[in-house]
Amino acid sequence: MIEEIGFPGRVGVIGGGRMGGGIAHAFLLAGSEVAVIERDEAAAAAARDRIAGSVRRSVERGAEGVDEAEALGRLETAAGYEALASAQLVVEAVFEDFRVKADALRRAEASTAAGTVLASNTSSISLGELSAALSRPADFLGLHFFNPVPVSALVEVVIAPGTSRALAESAPEWVRRLGKTPVVVRDAPGFASSRLGVALALEAMRMVEEGVASPEDIDAAMELGYRHPSGPLRTTDIVGLDVRLGIAEYLAAQLGDRFEPPRILREKVARGELGKKSGRGFYDWA
Numbered sequence: 266m267i268e269e270i271g272f273p274g275r276v277g278v279i280g281g282g283r284m285g286g287g288i289a290h291a292f293l294l295a296g297s298e299v300a301v302i303e304r305d306e307a308a309a310a311a312a313r314d315r316i317a318g319s320v321r322r323s324v325e326r327g328a329e330g331v332d333e334a335e336a337l338g339r340l341e342t343a344a345g346y347e348a349l350a351s352a353q354l355v356v357e358a359v360f361e362d363f364r365v366k367a368d369a370l371r372r373a374e375a376s377t378a379a380g381t382v383l384a385s386n387t388s389s390i391s392l393g394e395l396s397a398a399l400s401r402p403a404d405f406l407g408l409h410f411f412n413p414v415p416v417s418a419l420v421e422v423v424i425a426p427g428t429s430r431a432l433a434e435s436a437p438e439w440v441r442r443l444g445k446t447p448v449v450v451r452d453a454p455g456f457a458s459s460r461l462g463v464a465l466a467l468e469a470m471r472m473v474e475e476g477v478a479s480p481e482d483i484d485a486a487m488e489l490g491y492r493h494p495s496g497p498l499r500t501t502d503i504v505g506l507d508v509r510l511g512i513a514e515y516l517a518a519q520l521g522d523r524f525e526p527p528r529i530l531r532e533k534v535a536r537g538e539l540g541k542k543s544g545r546g547f548y549d550w551a
């Protein structure tokens with residue numbers, strides 16, 4: 266029989282940015298102690314302010330059974346990895362760069378005891394390659410949270426080549442304890458979400474290129490016909506055309522020509538039409 270690994274009572278988060286702050290928020294609301302590690306004291310203080318703000322907003326919106334002061338009393342922010350020492354789970358959410366991530370994970374491994382679970386929130390880096398940098402690959406997996414974490418309902422649980430069965434079977438239950446729904450995916454480029462989301466968006470772009478329909482009508486077809494909350498081109502504008510181009514190039518290199526970025530995407534990015542953040546993408550956001 267496989268022994269289940271209990272929900273972590275103390276969690277470390279490396280990188281308290283957009284995603285790490287959201288991950289800390291989720292574990293604080295679920296009752297865990299959380300230690301957030303940042304690059305320096307100033308970044309640690311900024312992370313603390315961001316997380317305190319998002320816990321306050323959750324309480325104002327009526328999060329049940331959460332006492333703001335009590336929850337923030339369980340939050341520690343620091344610039345040193347010593348704060349991770351007694352964590353049962355450490356989630357890495359630093360920049361999307363292999364070397365930065367591998368270094369953060371190795372330092373976390375050196376700062377914690379055997380049996381401490383290490384997770385990466387990477388959206389695209391191979392977990393197999395990250396786990397090769399570690400000496401305890403059985404304790405490692407991917408926990409791919411979605412942005413913005415406090416209101417997103419999904420976490421992809423990504424099983425790395427060395428992940429132990431006990432961990433693979435326990436992690437989905439942790440995600441449920443956070444009030445989110447887990448989907449379990451084998452370590453493969455783009456996991457489930459990015460691969461399918463980008464596949465749909467690239468085909469929608471090719472349809473615009475071929476004059477099949479306007480962006481508005483293509484999005485309406487998916488929103489009204491398939492109940493997608495936001496069509497593939499509007500979603501691309503919100504995510505950023507440059508971000509999607511990067512993912513498409515990575516998936517094309519890993520999975521083949523079917524992810525080759527369409528000409529219209531490359532041209533828009535070259536013109537600086539990056540979507541909502543630049544004021545124009547497939548839509549005019551000005």
Ligand SMILES: NC(=O)c1ccc[n+]([C@@H]2O[C@H](COP(=O)([O-])OP(=O)(O)OC[C@H]3O[C@@H](n4cnc5c(N)ncnc54)[C@H](O)[C@@H]3O)[C@@H](O)[C@H]2O)c1
Pocket residue numbers: 279280281282283284285302303304308358359360361362365369386387388389409410411412
């Ligand atoms: N933003 C998204 O929509 C999204 C969604 C899913 C996954 N992700 C992934 O989450 C990760 C973080 O993304 P983000 O959007 O939160 O980025 P971000 O830039 O907002 O945050 C990264 C944080 O990590 C800190 N950091 C960097 N190196 C560090 C180190 N060595 N030690 C401690 N802290 C360090 C930075 O100071 C920064 O605060 C990336 O891997 C990204 O691909 C992002």
